[in-house]
Amino acid sequence: MKGSIDHVECAVLKNLCMTLATLALMTSVAQGDSDDGLILPKGFQAKVVYEGEGPARHLAVRDNGDIYVTTQLRPHSAYDPELVRGILALRDTDQDGRIDVVESFTDILGTGIRFYEGALYVSDQAGIYRFRFQGDELVPSGPRETIVDGFVPEGQHGDKTFAFDKRGRMYVNVGAPSNSCQQEDRTPGSPGLDPCPFREHAAGIWVFDARRTNQKPSDGVHYATGIRHAVAIDWSPSGNALFVVVHGRDQLDSLWPEFFTAEDNAETVSEEMHLIKKGKDYGWPYTYFDARRRMRMISPEYGGDGKTPAPRGKYQDPIVAFPAHWAPGDLLFYSGTAFPRKYRGGAFIAFHGSWNRAPLPQAGYNITFVPFKRQKVSGRWEIFVDNFTLGHIEDNHPAKARYRPIGLATDKAGALYVMDSLHGRIWRVTYGLG
Structure with missing residues (x-):
């Protein structure tokens, strides 16, 4: 919460940090005013607006208050796949703060979803599509239009999340279909492919015309490279720039036990927040950013041993280095005025939570806030919403988290x-009387 301690310092002074974090929690948060025991800074409250019907991925809110949700099939879900119904359209007709109308449309099992110029844009692993509305209708009556299609689903990291700038450009995250570009993926001791071929068509950001239909991946401009997977992507209106939070690589200890321990795997590889600049290289798969050393290191697949730094200046360093394996799932720059001034122009990040820290406890599972002044981080990050897991995950397995x-x-x-x-499940977070 407010005044939280930098995660790198926490790795060194764990007991002290836990004590200080507990004291901060006791003095600066409000729990009783929020549903599900969620913990937020004083003055904020979170109320459930929709109970949920099954696995979901992202959401967007129309100007009239209607909510749209992308759904997916997940192998660890306890729900019947027949309950997942493409895009959900939700409406609160009596304005009591709870959804009372739920409809669905299209057969897209989606990832990204955003409104742009009044139309709803939705992505799956193969492309990005647009739906137009007539008046106040809940389900769009216009046909599905293809904006970009033809991405090849390659298994892991297939989500095609996206963001828009002010000039009609759409920035698309194309994740790497690999953990670390090994000759044999996720195989102990397998060296890295050099050069890594995935960087030619994935592991980066591509830019397309947001208004033009029927584009192919080859129509896009390769804007930035070396980005393993940036599900969390957004354009900052106040900073007039693109930002991402990147999933760091997995399995240091199981793939390279001669160099790394289980604790190294759990604590070392940062989830990196970047300001994206055209033509820059963000380091994957040749490097990773070490949270404890605060420096970019050579990956073991390319000759690293946990001690070898990357060449200075060749790859971009993060503007914020978050703890390992927290799994950034979404990024939102706050452009409203309902929250106190410190939050305006700042970034909220949804950390989905780790799967890859065992036997150490899993971590993440929170909403984090980073203060910004235009393009610059203006203070320390802090956990904004917490207690999604009630402090316990059965069997240390993320699918069993609350x-x-x-x-x-x-x-x-x-x-x-x-x-x-x-x-x-969806919560609405407000400040004061909401």
Whole structure:
């Protein structure tokens, strides 16, 4: 919470940090005013607006308050796949703060979802599509239009999340279909492919015309490279720039036990937040950013041993280095005015929570806030919403967590919406009287 301690310092002074964090929690948060025991800074409250019907991914809020949700099939879900119904359209008709109309449309099992120029844009692993509305209708009556199609689903990291700038450009995250570009993926001791061929068509950001239909991946401009997977992507209106939070690589200890321990795996590889600049290289798969050393290191697949730094200046360093394996699921720059001034122009990040820290406890499972002044981080990051897991995950298995935050959106009034991936539950976060 407020005044939280930098995670790198916490790795060195764990007991002290835990004590200080507990004291901060006791003095600066409000729990009783929020549903599900969620913990937020004083003055904020989170109320459930939708109970959920199954696995969900991201959400967007129309200017009239209607909510749209992308759904997916997940192998660890306890729900019947028949309950997942493409895009959900949600409406609160009596304005009591709870959804009372739920409809669905299209057969897209989606990932990204955003409004742009009044139309709803939705992505799956193969492309990005647009739906137009007539008047105040809940389900769009216009046909599905293809904006970009032809991405090849390659298994892991297939989500095609996206963001828009002010000039009609759409920035698409194309994740790497690999953990670390090994000759044999996720195989102990397998060296890295050099050069890594995935960087030619994935592991980066591509730019397309947001208004043009029927584009192919080859129509896009390769904007930035070396980005393993940036599900969390957003354009900052106040900073007039693109930002991402990147999933760091997995399995240091199981793939390279001669160099790394289980604790190294759990604590070392940062989830990196970057300001994206055209033509820059962000380091994957040749490097990773070490949270404890605060420096970029050579990956073991390319000759690293946990002690070898990367060449200075060749790759971009993060503007914020978050703890390992927290799994950034969404990024939202707050442009409303309903929250106190410190939050305006700042970034909220949904950390979905780790799977890859065992036997150490899993971590993440929170909404984090980073203060910004235009393009610059203006203070330390802090956990904004916590207690999604009630402090315990059965069998240390993420699929058994109570909730896993994944989606973020705001409405016209400036409220923040947070969605869980396991059940599709949605909370509306407000300040003061809301």
